Amino acid sequence: MLENPRSPRVRAVAKLTKRSARTETGLFLLEGPQAVREALTYRPEAIIELFVTPTSWEKHADLRQQAQDAGLTAEFVTEFVLSAMADTVTPQGVVAVARQTPSSVRDIFAASPRLVAICEEVRDPGNLGTIIRAADASGADAVVLTGRTVDPYNPKVVRSTTGSLFHLPISVGGDLADVVGRARGAGMQVIAADVKGEDLLQARAEGVLERPTAWLFGNEARGLEDAALGLADRALRLPIFGRAESLNLATAASVCLYESAFAHRTVG
Numbered sequence: 001m002l003e004n005p006r007s008p009r010v011r012a013v014a015k016l017t018k019r020s021a022r023t024e025t026g027l028f029l030l031e032g033p034q035a036v037r038e039a040l041t042y043r044p045e046a047i048i049e050l051f052v053t054p055t056s057w058e059k060h061a062d063l064r065q066q067a068q069d070a071g072l073t074a075e076f077v078t079e080f081v082l083s084a085m086a087d088t089v090t091p092q093g094v095v096a097v098a099r100q101t102p103s104s105v106r107d108i109f110a111a112s113p114r115l116v117a118i119c120e121e122v123r124d125p126g127n128l129g130t131i132i133r134a135a136d137a138s139g140a141d142a143v144v145l146t147g148r149t150v151d152p153y154n155p156k157v158v159r160s161t162t163g164s165l166f167h168l169p170i171s172v173g174g175d176l177a178d179v180v181g182r183a184r185g186a187g188m189q190v191i192a193a194d195v196k197g198e199d200l201l202q203a204r205a206e207g208v209l210e211r212p213t214a215w216l217f218g219n220e221a222r223g224l225e226d227a228a229l230g231l232a233d234r235a236l237r238l239p240i241f242g243r244a245e246s247l248n249l250a251t252a253a254s255v256c257l258y259e260s261a262f263a264h265r266t267v268g
Contacts, residue, residue, distance in 0.1 A: 002051070002077040010085055016097065026096075028100055029095065029155055032091055032092045033056070035162075036063060038165075039096065043166045044070035046101050047070065047096050049075070050072050050083065050096045052075070052095075053094075057074060082095055087156070092244045109188075109214075113188070113214075114264055115139065115214075115260050118143075118175050118190075118217065118237075119144070119149045120147045120221065121225075123148070124159075125156035131254070133161050133164040134254035144174055163222040181230055183214040186212070189211050189212070190213075190232045191233065192234070193231060193256050194224045196237065200237060211264070217249060221250070238256070
């Protein structure tokens with residue numbers, strides 16, 4: 001059992017809360033039974049180390065079975081050691097180290113997707129995690145991150161996805177112009193979500209959203225730069241019927257993705 005929270009091994013795991021360490025190692029941190037459960041279900045080959053407290057291991061029989069099926073041996077640690085490893089205050093007795101498994105932009109668009117979320121300069125971890133989760137829930141084929149979008153393996157992003165990080169392809173570090181070009185080459189229209197765009201309801205009535213679509217979402221504070229907007233085929237905005245000034249990025253993205261999902265299923 002690991003008992004020293006200052007041991008080199010514990011420190012190495014704890015460093016994965018920092019982007020520099022994640023970039024250097026190609027690894028990232030999973031915290032809590034839900035995240036580990038999803039990884040073991042959909043990407044078991046990605047997990048290379050599993051740390052648990054004896055109490056948690058006894059409690060989660062399903063994780064024990066999944067780990068066994070994946071050929072993983074869990075290492076027992078104390079609560080103090082687990083707290084030293086984790087980014088959260090209460091990691092719920094389970095922490096894992098996993099390999100990053102990003103997809104290539106080429107492979108994503110070679111698969112003839114019908115719905116993709118492109119995130120350009122999205123900086124808030126909670127927003128990105130929620131967009132990934134919404135993309136997963138709406139049946140999107142992939143999420144593509146461009147520009148200086150926050151690292152999807154940031155612990156806060158990972159937690160916000162609630163497992164969706166392992167459910168669909170995610171591409172990292174793409175150039176927006178290249179991504180847009182590949183989307184068009186795959187027969188997709190590129191629609192920017194922007195407050196200065198046309199009314200989404202009118203576009204829906206015209207059948208615009210029935211086509212394969214790559215939605216382009218921008219920075220929380222600034223939105224999309226003019227150059228980024230210029231790459232899109234058109235821009236659409238969500239109408240505000242109440243007195244709210246606006247919707248936050250993740251909420252707006254969720255609505256846009258679901259509007260496309262509804263339109264695609266309506267036309268069969």
